[in-house]
Amino acid sequence: MARKKIALIGAGNIGGELAMLAARKELGDVVLLDIPDKEGVAKGKALDIMQTCALLKYDATVTGTSNYADIAGSDVVIVTAGVPRKPGMSRDDLLSINLKIIRSVATQIKAHAPNALVIVISNPLDAMVYEMKKVTGFPRARVAGMAGALDSARFSAFLAEATGVSTKDVDALVLGGHGDTMVPCLSYTTIRGIPVTKWIAKDKLDAIVTRTAKGSGEIVALINTNTYYAPAAGAIVMAESYLRAQRRLIACAAYLEGEYGYKDLYIGVPVIIGGEGVEKVVEIELSADEKKMLDTSAEAVRELIAAAAKL
Numbered sequence: 001m002a003r004k005k006i007a008l009i010g011a012g013n014i015g016g017e018l019a020m021l022a023a024r025k026e027l028g029d030v031v032l033l034d035i036p037d038k039e040g041v042a043k044g045k046a047l048d049i050m051q052t053c054a055l056l057k058y059d060a061t062v063t064g065t066s067n068y069a070d071i072a073g074s075d076v077v078i079v080t081a082g083v084p085r086k087p088g089m090s091r092d093d094l095l096s097i098n099l100k101i102i103r104s105v106a107t108q109i110k111a112h113a114p115n116a117l118v119i120v121i122s123n124p125l126d127a128m129v130y131e132m133k134k135v136t137g138f139p140r141a142r143v144a145g146m147a148g149a150l151d152s153a154r155f156s157a158f159l160a161e162a163t164g165v166s167t168k169d170v171d172a173l174v175l176g177g178h179g180d181t182m183v184p185c186l187s188y189t190t191i192r193g194i195p196v197t198k199w200i201a202k203d204k205l206d207a208i209v210t211r212t213a214k215g216s217g218e219i220v221a222l223i224n225t226n227t228y229y230a231p232a233a234g235a236i237v238m239a240e241s242y243l244r245a246q247r248r249l250i251a252c253a254a255y256l257e258g259e260y261g262y263k264d265l266y267i268g269v270p271v272i273i274g275g276e277g278v279e280k281v282v283e284i285e286l287s288a289d290e291k292k293m294l295d296t297s298a299e300a301v302r303e304l305i306a307a308a309a310k311l
């Protein structure tokens, strides 16, 4: 029986962390791919992680390459190819640069890993994952974007900190596009099933919601580049749910075909990821305020996709 194979397109900050996490979780063998100019980085990180596996006793091979033929037979492809956001740069500023990159990456994935589940991380996320689906022509079950898992985790972390309760008991949900219009859903955010509104006063909760929506910018300002540990972890949770057919309920960017009243759009919603990929988009009842915020977010994503279509 062959081990599963995970291809990581982009061997930068997130790519390296993805490789480390995939190996540590023994999800399968890992191929780390970057452009020819950065092949050394891909190969070097792969060697470093292989040696870590030997130290910590994880069964996984990790190889670096710039040759797409090496991703053949991959079960999962996670895409971080692109340029990261610099301080003062919005995700949307990245659109034209990263769109060209995603188009070429998608063409290669279609040719070399036609049966893989593709998880896109590159920003601006909702437009990049839309383009990935368009160029590969893969079914919606096999193309998803990572954002909601990260945004929900960010929200959870702040709530755990504010209440002094373990993050293990915090269940937070953030929907919508991956940007300033994301929608932290208070009505579905609980601590051990107890609504978060019973734990934290409104003004403090409002401040946490705002901090969550600006969570990425807070870190960019501190480290001068985008975040990478938590984004990698978000994609690994999705990949693991697929590879181990866990059927976990995870917020991620999914292609909608009428759910929540939207069509032909990628936006963050709760989905079940199992052995078939994105098996189900779960429709939950939103409060009037939350639906209005989701509409605003969907509109922002639509504008982004329309701008991408002109490039």
Ligand SMILES: NC(=O)c1ccc[n+]([C@@H]2O[C@H](COP(=O)([O-])OP(=O)(O)OC[C@H]3O[C@@H](n4cnc5c(N)ncnc54)[C@H](O)[C@@H]3O)[C@@H](O)[C@H]2O)c1
Pocket (backbone or CB within 6 Å): 009, 010, 011, 012, 013, 014, 015, 033, 034, 035, 038, 080, 081, 082, 083, 084, 085, 098, 101, 104, 105, 120, 121, 122, 123, 124, 125, 146, 147, 150, 178, 226, 227, 228, 231
């Ligand atoms: N979805 C999210 O929640 C989220 C969170 C953080 C960052 N991001 C995004 O993830 C992306 C990657 O971030 P990072 O920190 O790893 O950046 P990084 O610059 O460290 O790595 C990106 C890598 O992609 C490579 N690359 C560029 N063009 C390529 C191509 N055609 N084929 C293969 N590789 C190519 C680069 O050489 C580089 O090594 C950025 O677009 C960033 O904005 C998304």
